[in-house]
Amino acid sequence: MSYIKAENLMKVYGQGEAAVTALRGVSFGLESGDFISIMGESGSGKSTMLSIMGALNTPSSGKFLVEDIDVYGLKQEQRADFRREFVGFIFQSFNLIPYLTVVENVMLPLTTLNIKSSQKRALALDALGRVGLSKKADRLPSQISGGEQERVAIARAIVNQPPMLLADEPTGNLDSKTGAEIMDLLRQLNEQGMTVIMVTHNIECARYARRLLRMTDGMMHEENPVNLIAQAECPAGRVGAALMPAGGVA
Amino acid sequence: MTLKDIAFKNLRRRKAKAGFILAGILIGVATMVTLISLIQAMTHDINHKLEKYGANILIVPKTESLSLTYGGLSVGGVSFEMQEIQEKDLARIKTIKNAANVAAVGPMVLGVIEVAGHRVLLAGIDFQASKILKPWWKVQGSSPGDNGILLGTDAARVLNLKIGSPLKVNNRDLTVSGILESTGSQDDQLVFTRLDTAQTIFGKQGRISMAEVAALCNACPIDDMVRQISGALPGAKVMAIQQVVKSRMETLQHFLKFSYAVSIIVLLVGGLMVLVSMMGSVRERTGEIGIWRAIGFRRSHVIRIVLLEAGTISAVAGIFGYLIGLGATKIAVKFLSQGDVLVPFDPQLAAGAFTLAVLIGIVSSIYPAMLAARLDPNEALRSI
Numbered sequence: 001m002s003y004i005k006a007e008n009l010m011k012v013y014g015q016g017e018a019a020v021t022a023l024r025g026v027s028f029g030l031e032s033g034d035f036i037s038i039m040g041e042s043g044s045g046k047s048t049m050l051s052i053m054g055a056l057n058t059p060s061s062g063k064f065l066v067e068d069i070d071v072y073g074l075k076q077e078q079r080a081d082f083r084r085e086f087v088g089f090i091f092q093s094f095n096l097i098p099y100l101t102v103v104e105n106v107m108l109p110l111t112t113l114n115i116k117s118s119q120k121r122a123l124a125l126d127a128l129g130r131v132g133l134s135k136k137a138d139r140l141p142s143q144i145s146g147g148e149q150e151r152v153a154i155a156r157a158i159v160n161q162p163p164m165l166l167a168d169e170p171t172g173n174l175d176s177k178t179g180a181e182i183m184d185l186l187r188q189l190n191e192q193g194m195t196v197i198m199v200t201h202n203i204e205c206a207r208y209a210r211r212l213l214r215m216t217d218g219m220m221h222e223e224n225p226v227n228l229i230a231q232a233e234c235p236a237g238r239v240g241a242a243l244m245p246a247g248g249v250a
Numbered sequence: 251m252t253l254k255d256i257a258f259k260n261l262r263r264r265k266a267k268a269g270f271i272l273a274g275i276l277i278g279v280a281t282m283v284t285l286i287s288l289i290q291a292m293t294h295d296i297n298h299k300l301e302k303y304g305a306n307i308l309i310v311p312k313t314e315s316l317s318l319t320y321g322g323l324s325v326g327g328v329s330f331e332m333q334e335i336q337e338k339d340l341a342r343i344k345t346i347k348n349a350a351n352v353a354a355v356g357p358m359v360l361g362v363i364e365v366a367g368h369r370v371l372l373a374g375i376d377f378q379a380s381k382i383l384k385p386w387w388k389v390q391g392s393s394p395g396d397n398g399i400l401l402g403t404d405a406a407r408v409l410n411l412k413i414g415s416p417l418k419v420n421n422r423d424l425t426v427s428g429i430l431e432s433t434g435s436q437d438d439q440l441v442f443t444r445l446d447t448a449q450t451i452f453g454k455q456g457r458i459s460m461a462e463v464a465a466l467c468n469a470c471p472i473d474d475m476v477r478q479i480s481g482a483l484p485g486a487k488v489m490a491i492q493q494v495v496k497s498r499m500e501t502l503q504h505f506l507k508f509s510y511a512v513s514i515i516v517l518l519v520g521g522l523m524v525l526v527s528m529m530g531s532v533r534e535r536t537g538e539i540g541i542w543r544a545i546g547f548r549r550s551h552v553i554r555i556v557l558l559e560a561g562t563i564s565a566v567a568g569i570f571g572y573l574i575g576l577g578a579t580k581i582a583v584k585f586l587s588q589g590d591v592l593v594p595f596d597p598q599l600a601a602g603a604f605t606l607a608v609l610i611g612i613v614s615s616i617y618p619a620m621l622a623a624r625l626d627p628n629e630a631l632r633s634i
Contacts, residue, residue, distance in 0.1 A: 085546070111253060111256065
């Protein structure tokens with residue numbers, strides 16, 4: 001029995017002639033501790049897939065289950081609880097709250113938990129320690145670099161130790177060296193038992209994954225990541241996308 | 251890190267927007283406080299001045315009367331069984347429920363005397379009480395002592411007496427100590443002396459003919475007081491001078507209604523300002539709300555953050571609105587009233603202003619808060 005299971009997921013945006021089908025009956029199963037890379041062209045449906053996996057976007061039909069929980073069978077508020085307990089999000093543009101310090105941003109997922117503030121801060125500092133940013137805990141996001149902001153976003157995603165980590169183009173806004181560091185960090189987290197699902201345009205980043213799922217016109221099929229072109233480092237997403245051979249990788 | 255911390259930090263970051271919302275409620279609250287405390291101060295001032303109009307309750311002895319008709323024509327009536335009021339009984343007025351509203355009680359004994367061949371009415375009164383009951387009196391000379399009398403202006407002219415003139419009344423030697431300036435009332439024809447002097451002259455020690463009562467304050471229950479005094483003095487007939495009281499009350503009521511109407515309008519405008527500003531704030535923060543929702547904030551958490559922000563600004567606006575309103579009132583009364591009018595700290599008004607400010611801030615923010623909570627997190631994140 002898969003830890004994460006998608007059953008015939010369909011997603012249609014809009015109605016009538018303006019309707020756009022983003023997912024056309026996607027089904028797959030993922031095991032706990034997997035490191036998945038979802039690749040595809042722009043508009044192929046990979047971001048829709050990620051948002052559905054993050055309990056943020058209700059599919060038009062089909063089922064999405066995590067630990068046998070029918071995520072879209074949950075009520076709105078239960079789904080919010082699910083996101084807090086099961087999902088850690090890493091956004092491409094970091095999405096840090098600009099008026100909160102680094103440590104406060106990391107503490108955000110703990111805000112609604114009924115634990116002491118000192119305990120929340122300790123957990124946040126621990127998460128920052130794991131991404132190597134303990135010393136910049138009291139700075140504002142505007143006072144740290146892009147790579148450091150991405151690390152803060154990762155610390156925020158892992159602070160409540162969710163079983164699933166969803167990353168949307170995690171290196172998209174970073175230079176190749178910083179991108180590689182972030183990918184190493186994601187691999188470490190995966191090695192520590194976290195299920196990592198990453199959407200990327202970047203072949204080199206996709207190579208970090210143990211499984212590769214490719215989205216094409218709302219359909220998903222699995223590819224072998226070993227077949228991806230080997231590179232020494234993981235450059236920024238847009239450059240990587242340009243390197244991808246036309247028609248995908250066999 | 252709590253929802254409260256997020257709300258406070260956002261307020262500190264968006265000082266201009268927070269300041270705009272604060273100004274909206276603050277102006278509303280300050281206007282309301284200014285108007286209401288101004289009305290209170292003016293009411294107090296008007297009451298104080300109105301009290302100078304004198305008595306508004308009369309106490310006269312109870313009498314039985316018989317109406318006489320002959321051949322279907324009324325030819326008047328005859329009074330009998332006239333009861334008397336004992337002076338000591340007036341002390342019972344101080345025991346009534348609304349005794350605090352009694353400003354002065356003026357007993358009066360009346361009788362006819364003959365001076366230089368003229369029959370005039372002599373009134374024995376309490377000159378201390380008359381200062382409150384008849385504040386318009388202006389006396390040339392001085393108030394009478396034990397053997398002094400005060401003449402009404404017409405009485406002085408008719409009797410051809412001046413200040414210092416001696417006269418003999420019922421074998422008692424009296425001296426004119428003062429003459430009343432013209433009042434345009436029956437007082438001009440009367441001769442006044444001290445109550446005890448008149449009681450001695452008429453042999454009515456301890457008894458009085460009537461009494462005047464000055465009772466007035468904001469919304470003074472005159473009718474209730476009449477009933478209470480009637481209960482305390484069963485042998486007396488107690489009458490309210492309704493016309494005076496009613497007109498005083500109506501004036502105050504008009505002022506109050508006007509101030510409430512203006513306050514409601516200004517507070518409504520303040521509420522609309524909060525609504526519009528909070529709507530704008532929610533729209534500006536769509537992405538941020540999307541992040542909150544994505545990391546597991548419930549809708550109720552989003553609502554709490556928005557309402558906490560609005561509630562905090564409103565509470566500050568309530569406090570400063572009251573203080574500014576109080577200050578504005580102190581300045582305004584200097585222009586609107588003569589003499590010293592006190593504008594004291596009113597804890598009830600302060601609590602009301604604070605509660606109303608918070609209420610307006612929160613009620614006006616409920617719709618923006620619901621709007622924020624209803625944002626689709628996926629759509630909200632796309633806006634970043």
